[in-house]
Amino acid sequence: MSALDFEGLNVWFGEGRDRVNAVQGASFKVASGESFGLVGESGSGKSTILRALTGLAPHWSGKIRVMDRELDRGKGRDRAFYKSVQMVFQDPYASLHPRQSVDQVLSEVLYLHGFRDIEARIERLLDDVGLGSAFRFRYPHQLSGGQRQRVAIARALAPEPSILLLDEPTSALDVSVQAEILNLLCDLRAEHGLTFLMVSHDLVVVAHMCEHIVVMQQGRIVEEMSVSDMRAMRVTHPYSQSLLEASLGYRRAQL
């Protein structure tokens, strides 16, 4: 069974002369329990796919199936969708309400999903993301970037989703914190049996996290490959080749 199935997905912004085609004819499948990476430079439409899936980008055509259930294009997503698909945003400085404490954020989300044992769940969520209850009543301005992103991850995990969308979850963070967050995500995936769909421009991050990769360029998918293919440099499309070489060069220069 595939957790996510995109078929001929087109996403656009604006109408008429202002229309911008952000994604054109994207098709790929994410198997259940898999970690799947979307790679490409900025503006290649990778984040837009996530936004179309979650209903944040309203104009799209094609087919999207979540757990073999097809999404209705005209309507919003229902509660069952939000319970199974959640998203972690790119910038933890923008994704937390500036006037709400960690406790308020998590209890509101838990309340929305109809959980009763909110107290116990908040404690467990904070433990899960490695924060502990000392952070429970802090406001975002009392947290570092990495801690904020942990709160954002806890919020995404609150409804116990099976699919987690990661929109460049570490690109706004320090390099040292990036590794911590990535390892946390890996642990959480193993622990909760999550399916990841991860967007990144960083091949090193994707190689660390994912089993399958799709490379995007200017709104189109140019190549799909496995991580072992990538490691062995078995890629065909010139754009993915240049992307790979660029990242290798970067690593050598660093050493």
Added chain:
Amino acid sequence: MNEAHHGLRGWLLSDAPQSRLQARAAALYLGWLAFRANPLAMLGLAILVLLFAVAVFAPWLAPHDPFAQDLANRLQPIGTEGHLLGTDSLGRDILSRLIHGARITLYIVGLVALIAPLAGLLVGTVSGYAGGWIDMILMRITDIFLAFPRLVLALAFVAALGAGIENAILAISLTAWPPYARIARAETLTIRKSDYISAIRLQGAGPLRIITRQIWPLCISSLIVRVTLDMAGIILAAAGLGFLGLGAQPPSPEWGAMISEGRRFILDHWWVATMPGLAIFTVSLAFNLLGDGLRDVLDPKSEK
């Protein structure tokens, strides 16, 4: 924990609050510390606390009955025996009338400050969040209200509803809400596309919940600042309506009505109009000082 961080202060300034109550109290306390650093704002607050106390204890503080006429002692100057601020054209004690007038002023200001910003907040946030034709209709209505001169519109309302303090309050509120709606809408437009609103939408929150739980808390602080800065204008509008004879009716000791009565004697007996004028001036100034201090504390844009 060092020596200075013990006891209540330490509890309030703790980096790791242990309960909801402590987190709230700490946020309030930090705001208070920032506010306290502004001496002018503290002066404004002190004047308003004094005004409030005077209004509450008016019957005990006033040396005379504000309505007791004594035609033998009319138009006595400041410092007359038993009448510290003199008497007016009907021999009523001006100080007592000012003290009782504080109640009316607070009543007007309190009700307007409750009605107008709430109406503006509701219209502005709904308009900003919903967008589309709802936004169009609500904003055009706001524009119509904004296009009228405020006092003239209030006059029209009072003329239609009848003179009196309640109608004056209603008229002032009806003319005061559009700027709040504009502010609330502008704030909402900057907030509604942010990631934390997207995040709560992804948790299945509906528009009503997003507006009241996520957007209102962020709009309210700038509205509070704006309201305190507008308080002076509200007091002046109420006084203006009273002066024109459309607000509080005689013999009510409303400050604007008192000025209006004193106008006839302004050349020979200046204190009759000047004393209520000074009261209006002091309270308006106090609200402006307070508003300025609150802006430093509450406005998210001025946060360090």
